[in-house]
Amino acid sequence: MKEKEIYNELLSKLKRYCKYQERCKSDVESKLSGLDAPDKIKELIIHELSEKEFFNNKRFSNEYVVGKFRNNNWGKIKIKYNLKCKSIEKNTIDEALKKIPEDEYSSAFNEMAKKEWIKRTNLNLSTRRRRFSNTLHSRGWEYYLIKDFIAKQIKNKNLID
Numbered sequence: 001m002k003e004k005e006i007y008n009e010l011l012s013k014l015k016r017y018c019k020y021q022e023r024c025k026s027d028v029e030s031k032l033s034g035l036d037a038p039d040k041i042k043e044l045i046i047h048e049l050s051e052k053e054f055f056n057n058k059r060f061s062n063e064y065v066v067g068k069f070r071n072n073n074w075g076k077i078k079i080k081y082n083l084k085c086k087s088i089e090k091n092t093i094d095e096a097l098k099k100i101p102e103d104e105y106s107s108a109f110n111e112m113a114k115k116e117w118i119k120r121t122n123l124n125l126s127t128r129r130r131r132f133s134n135t136l137h138s139r140g141w142e143y144y145l146i147k148d149f150i151a152k153q154i155k156n157k158n159l160i161d
Contacts, residue, residue, distance in 0.1 A: 010035060010037050010045055011049075013031075014045055014054070018054035019054070022060045022063045024055060024060040024064075024086050024088060025050070025055060027055070027060075028046060057088050057089070057092055061088050061095070062095075062099055064082075064083060065083075065096040065100060068082070073112055074140045075141035075145075076140060077141070078139060080093055080140075106145075110149070113141075116135055117132055117153060132150065133146050133150070
């Protein structure tokens with residue numbers, strides 16, 4: 001009887017946890033581990049929540065990609081890395097990344113790049129390029145986009161000093 005009570009209590013907590021926001025399987029597993037759930041009960045709860053669609057890796061990935069791109073201005077590299085850390089399959093990640101419209105992606109990059117480039121007007125060119133590059137790369141933007149932007153700025157002598 002004790003085991004049944006533990007099961008019901010944990011199941012109730014996890015249902016609330018999953019209803020609060022979109023979750024993936026690894027989030028649910030981490031939460032159960034944090035609640036010190038026995039392995040047998042953990043498996044049963046994960047199975048039940050999965051069957052009843054309380055969490056879904058594909059749905060989670062789609063929400064995560066769009067949210068991190070629009071709200072945090074993350075590039076595809078950082079988004080992909082963070083989804084891999086949550087044990088999401090590669091094909092699910094690739095499908096989710098396709099949800100970002102290319103024109104929106106490039107305009108978001110250009111807007112952020114311009115702001116970051118202007119922030120560094122007081123630096124010499126090599127320091128400016130390095131810091132600009134590091135900042136955008138740390139936010140997950142592709143190297144070729146960064147390189148092309150810098151090349152255009154130098155070509156146009158648009159150093160915005």
